[in-house]
Amino acid sequence: MxxxxxxxxxxxxxxxxxxxxxxxxxxxxxxxxxxxxxxxxxxxxxxxxxxxxxxxxxxxxxLFVPLFYKDKSDNVPICYCSNLTRGEIKNAVKNGSKTIDDVQVFTGKNMTGNCKIKNPVGQCCRNAFLYEIEQALGQKPSGFDFKPCSCCS
Ligand SMILES: [Zn+2]
Known part of the structure; x- marks a missing residue:
């Protein structure tokens, strides 16, 4: 077994x-x-x-950095590769961003690809990133349903 x-x-x-x-x-x-x-x-x-x-x-x-699924504050990274925080995502959405691409362009923080080490669960931030955008748009209730991503495991 x-x-x-x-x-x-x-x-x-x-x-x-x-x-x-x-x-x-x-x-x-x-x-x-x-x-x-x-x-x-x-x-x-x-x-x-x-x-x-x-x-x-x-x-x-x-830990050196807070975990996005434990700490709800705005200074917590969502994309750990480029140190893009929840507060920065909220601000980008407030200024018209609606997609991950939009947020990356707005913030100028578009480094990716180091998720295996940088992300606290060792996977890409896509699910969490989308969740934060939807929450900032008022489309999702609070409470991130933690699912490991399927795109890079
Ligand atoms: Zn526990």
Whole structure:
């Protein structure tokens, strides 16, 4: 049996598996994991557990940068490759941006492609980016439904 299902030890929320490099970049710690050992994030916004393995736990306060799905404030990056924040997306939308392209042109922050390391879940920010735009346009209720992207995994 190879049961991949894992829950957060603190809050019981089903955890999401991620790559080691993304976690090392956010924690500044080199992780020595065996081949079978996985690293997880707890997607629950109100839980302080950011990353965990069988032996290690990192809280949100242990990270260099806030996690977009834990911290609701405006200075949190949504696109980590170009350090494009939620506040900048809101401002771009207020000024007429309606798409990811619009926001990138408006802010001049269009660096991408380093998601495997820079993004805290090691995947591209597209889902979160679209969610923030829709929220700023008033099209989405609050509460990001965390789904790993399918475009670059
Ligand atoms: Zn949790």
């Amino acid at each position: 190879n049961n991949m299902f894992q829950v957060c030890a603190k809050c019981g929320t089903p955890a999401i598996t991620l790559n080691k490099e993304a976690v090392e970049d956010k924690t500044g710690k080199e992780l020595n994991l065996s081949d079978k050992e996985k690293i997880y994030t707890c997607p629950n916004p109100s839980c302080e557990i950011a990353y965990f393995t069988k032996e290690l736990t990192f809280k949100s306060e242990d």
